[in-house]
Every structure is written in C-alpha cells, then in structure tokens.
Amino acid sequence: MPVSVQNIVNLPIFSTATILTGMEMLEQRQVEWMSAIEGPVENFVREKEFILTTGMGFEEDSNALFQFVKDVFRANASALAIATGRYVTEIPREIIDYCDERQFILLALPWELRFTDIQREAMMEINRRQEDFSETARRIQQTLIQYVIMDKDLSDIIRYVERDLSCTIVFTDNKGRKQGTVEHPDDYINLWYNAEEVEENYLGTFMQYHSIKGNAGSLIKKEITSGTKNLTQGYFIIYFEKERNLTYYDRQVLESLAAATALWISREDAIVKTEIRLRNEFIWGLAKTPNMAYDENLLSRAKLFGYQLELPYICLVGYSKNFDTFSETKYGKEISGFKNIIYYIEEEVRNAASVVDKHVAFTFDGENLIIFLELEEEEHFAVHHFLDLVDKRLHALVPGIVFSWGIGKSGDGYMKFYESYHKAQAALEMGLTKDGEGLRHHFEDTKLKRLLLHIVKDTEVRRITLGTIEPLIAYEEKREMDLIDTFIAYDKHNGNVSQAARALNLHRQSLLYRLRKIESLTNLSLDQPDDVFLLNLSIKVWKSQLTSK
Secondary structure (H helix, E strand, O other): OOOEHHHHHOOHHHOOOEEEEOHHHOOOOEOOEEEEOOOOOOOOOOOOEEEEEOOOOOOOOHHHHHHHHHHHHHOOOOEEEEEEOOOOOOOOHHHHHHHHHOOOEEEEEEOOOOHHHHHHHHHHHHHHHHHHHHHHHHHHHHHHHHHHHOOOOHHHHHHHHHHHHOOEEEEEEOOOOEEEOOOOHHHHHHHHHHOOEEEEEEOOOOEEEEEEOOOOOEEEEEEEEEOOOOEEEEEEEEEEOOOOOOOHHHHHHHHHHHHHHHHHHHHHHHHHHHHHHHHHHHHHHHHHOOOOOOOHHHHHHHHHOOOOOOOOEEEEEEEOOOHHHHHHHHHOOOOOOHHHHHHHHHHHHHHHHHHOOOOEEEEEEOOEEEEEEEOOOOOHHHHHHHHHHHHHHHHHHOOOOOOEEEEOOOOOOOOOHHHHHHHHHHHHHHHHHHHOOOOEEEHHHHHHHHHHHHHOOOHHHHHHHHHHHHHHHHHHHHHOOOHHHHHHHHHHOOOOHHHHHHHHOOOHHHHHHHHHHHHHHHOOOOOOHHHHHHHHHHHHHHHHHHHHO
C-alpha cells in the first residue's frame, strides 16, 4: 500500500503535533516526499509532498501567510505543517476555515521540533515502506512469470492482478482478440474510447490515464510491446471504480503484468508457430510424395492436425513476384518477407475458407503458397469466389501485392494431393510464361502446352522442328530482322497481309518482303496449309523448349 499522511503523523516525532483540519483525509492522502519551504511556493512544491514551514517572513503579514497556504493547496501537496511559536504565534482562523472547507490537512507543530529530525524520520518511513512495496511487487512479478511457466492462461494472470489492485482488467491484442475475467470485455474498451475526459496524462512509457466524469472512476490504457523496435502487441484497459492516482506500487505491478503478458504472448506464438509448422510439413509431405500410402497412421495424423483427407480437394498454387518489397514497405525490414508473414497469410486463407464454408489445407514451398480447397467436381465457381476473398485479404495484409494462381484439375478424385499439386504448379508456370502475372491459370487450359512438352521429348521431333526454323533463327541473329514474330502475326491473322502489316506496324511491301524471305530460308510455301502447319508447329515446339529450360 502507498504511504499515507496517517502513516507519517503516527510517527513518534509527531506526538506533540496538532491536526487542525483534514482528519477525514489522513488515510487517503498519499505522501512520496517531505520538504521544508519558506516564502513563495512558485514551482517548488510537488504533488503528494508533505510541506513543513516556519512561517518566516509572514510574522507581520497574515495575508501573505494565507496566500502561501492557498498556493500549497493548489499545488496538490499532501499536507502542510506550520511551526508555531516564533514567526507564527497562532494560525489565523480564516486559514483554518479555508483548509477545513477543502478537506486539506493542516497541522500545527511546536517550535521545539527540528525540521531535520522530522524529515529524517519521515523519509526513513517512506523509504522503508517503498522497499516493502518493491519487495511485494517483485514477488508479484515472480508469481506472474511463474504462472506463464506453469502454462496458466492469461485470464489467470489478469485475475491475480485484479485481486491485488482491486480493479477490472481487459486485454485485447493487435488482432482484436480479447481476454479478461468479465463477461463483456468490449464494454470496458468502449468506455475508454468513449470517455468524456476530465484529464488525460501519459504515465511513462506506453501508459495513458483517463479520469472519467461523474465519479465513474479511472481508466488506464497500458500498451504491451516486444522486440527491439517496441512493436505493439496489444494493450490493457484497467478500470478502477473510484478515481485513483496511480502509486509507485501500482505502476510496478502493472509493469509486471505487462512483462508477464509479453512473455505469455511469446509462448503462445511459439506454440502456434510450432503447430502451424508441423501442419504445413504434413501437407507438404502429401503434395510432394507420389503414391502415398493412405493408411490408418496417416489418417490419424491428419485428424490430429484437424484435416479430413477423405474429402475431394483441388490444389491452388499462388505466387507474388514483389512480395518482399511490398511487405517491407508495410512492416519494415524486421518482420517483412514471405516467411516472416506466412503465419498471417495462413490465417487469412483459413478465414476465406470459413466464409465459403469449405475445408482447406495450407502449406508453402519457397515463395509459393500451396492451398488445397475442398471442392466437388461441379463447383468450379467456388474456386474463384474463394480466390477473390483470398486476394482481397492478402492485399489488405500487404497493400500492393498481386498474386498469380495456378489451379489444378477438379475431379481427380480422393487422396490425389500429389497429382493435384503438380497440375496446379504446371498451370502456374505455363500461365506465367504465356500470359504474365496477376492472372489465374487453369490446368484444363494448358492442353496444347502439355502436348508440346510431351512431344518435344521425341528426338526425331526435335530434329525436324529445329531444322525447319534454324535458318530463321540464324538470319535473325545476323540481320536483326524478326522473322519468327512476323510469321506468328501473319498466321494469327489467317494470312491477311493488310491486317498483319497493321499489327506489326509495317508497310505492306515490307511485310511481303519478310514473308518471301521466310519462304526462301525454310523452303516452305506459305500458300500450302501443310507447310504453314509445319512451320507453326516447329515454332511452338522450339518456344516450349526455351520456356521449359
């Protein structure tokens, strides 16, 4: 408990003192210091200070003495003791009445009492009690940390401090999750933000104070931080039913609560991250392992992680080229980067899955997100609804990022994690090569690309196709004339020279010259459908070889 005026006046040295006013406030007024002052108060008196004065300089001016008393009161001093007998023979009645009306503690001291003796005895008592308070606060800190070590919940830690400080405490983290011992924690959080302030003070690092009008009590907001950059992890709202000035002891206990809570958060984060890592490793094992044996052991492990493998899933693979850059802009270098934010990404993915009412499994490989979404064969629309939600949530998490998605094939059946993943990965890679970033690429739309990748494995196919276009490649390198793209544009416009020339921004005669050069170099006729087909196929096979390297 804090040191009160009652504790001070109970000291033997005060046995001859007379308490003139403020008897009812002796227990309530706190004392942190004692000093002797003569003359003008100005800025020399501190709050919670016990003031001694001889009245020197006021012996012939009662009005000046009265003004001195007023100034001490207005400075929020704990009490005023006036030595009587030499400079002040008797304390005027008007001063006593003034102090009595304001419940300000006023004492009369015999002249024989030496101020140095009074100050020594009082400060010894204050220091002794402060040491007792500090020892109590240390014990509380050890108890709270022990609670964390014993795997107690945060509500148990809060309850212990509530009993010690006679208050109500609510904690909310930076994700909006709330903990406390009360039934409606939001009421106390709203009370803070809606409070009509009488005063607002900053009580040291990361602590604010509100006094509420209407005798409704006091509120403290205490932030919880961690890391070298003091990143805010959440905050406490502490409510006292009566208006209360925080004592040194109160602050020590609240700092102990903050330290224990930061430790509890670190412990919980470590547990959650370990669980997430194990879940991710389990799903990645399914994705990368062909012919996985789906036995009882595997199914029991899946159940332990909360997965239902018996459902049909489709794989979605996502990639964002500039994730690290955009995340550093939002979060700074310390916590930016794909792997540092992956746990928040997973949370957003799971939230999106809950909206569409689907089971979901999540993992990652390098900088690729790998999602398995529960999907019946006929529910194609659900994939895009889900990805719309994921994109929206990830953009809110890291503004500016754009994800490209590869979408596997639905209808593969049950327990097809390996097959579905490789189809989604292939769709992403082919789509990025063909169409660029920021799009969704379905495996079903990559049939031609997959066909080309398959036939290019044949040695004879490679010999024929490369032999067909090799003269064009050599001519392009020598003369810097883009004949291959010229043919692609010509073929795209179904042999219409005028349309192809406009698309290439060429004169008609220039295009005709290039087309004749293509024919002469390849010994093929662009008027013959078979020759056009061979040249077209050769170019596609050649390009597929380039992109697959």
